[in-house]
Amino acid sequence: MTCRTLTRFGRDRRGIAIVEFALILPLLITLSAVTFDLVRYVIYMRKIELAASTLADLVARNDTGKITQTDILAISRSQLVMFPEAMQAARDANVSVWSLLKWSLSGIQFTPTVASCTANCTYAPKVTWTSGQKRSCSTPPVAAPNTAGPSPTTLPSDTFGPGFLVVADVVFSYKPLILQSVVGTIDIAKSFYFAPRYVTTITFDSSGGITSANACP
Template sequence: MTLAERVSSSVRCWSRRGVWACRRGVSAVEFALIAPLLMVLFMGAVDISRAVTAANRAGYVADSIGELVSQATTTLTEAQISGIIQSAPLIDADILAYGRQIGSTNLPALVNLTISSVRFSKTDATCVANCIYLASTVFSRALAGSVRPCGLLLTAPDSAATTPATLPASTFGPVSLVVVDVAVFFQPIFLKGFPFPGTFRRSSYFRPRQVTQVNAATNCPGS
């Protein structure tokens, strides 16, 4: 473009009609600059929403199954325990929806679920008030992963993450417990390099409603 053409173009740009053309050009440049950021924000919002849903899903499944097991009136057979564990996708269909998103139909790859019965005993059998209790596993079954070991369980602060060998201090008391531990796996669709948690863990604790202690066909020795 010659000097004269450049001057002519500038004059047209500053003419009444040309100002709008220039503004449209500036707007196009601005949009081109911010469009990638908007796209990243949109994709991030989608994955963050999915992560929140996964965390809520873990808590919902843990509470629902804990409530179900706590109403047992008789000894649970192995088939009944297995059926309850396998019912997780029926309790929350989003588990399978997540599986479709990541291309997996393998339930243990979508959620881990452990059902345990825990009994408490006094450290001093003669104690009648402000007693100290020990916790031990009655039985523990899992869809996949670790079960709670037979024997004594350790006390952990309520704020600490629960492990298969521990229980929160506030759960210790004179009545047995049904404990359901759920781990829901999460994989982002868009922001794969972003440090999202890969697993959301939740536990529920219910007192048995109909029996003193929920038992399985095969309990831990001494339970």
């Protein structure tokens, strides 16, 4: 190859576009994969939020002041209406949907820390009944900043006050379709809190003898 040929080759720009495309193609593929899984994550997060909200709202609509295990199980199935993708994810993984979609419903009663208090009181929460994955009966939830993530051992500080609270906790084990080998499984957790709409408190009726939900001592 002569010097003239080398010079002409160095000035030839006809293949630059192909070379540049080959260089950026892996980056484009990576960005597309990240975008796909990120959008899917956001959609799932919103649906899990809706599922938790629906659980708490349905219990809060109780107008008898009592809830049974049958009621709770029926209400828990509403998650699959709000978030049907959980069933497909379970089929793909060949597991029970409830191993991916974990939930709990609980009743929390607040009482003044000083029994004689009538104004500007502080309140202590107590779990009066719980079901599903269950909040602890023996350990009262503690106050957490309102911006803190959901936890079965805490409640947002703004929820502390007189009265009764229905709490729904939902956690979904999200597996990215493309980036699972990179980020693994991500737990998406959402909790919602509602006061009863028609009664002052909601107690658990254990007369059915089923123990997957229980009244706390």
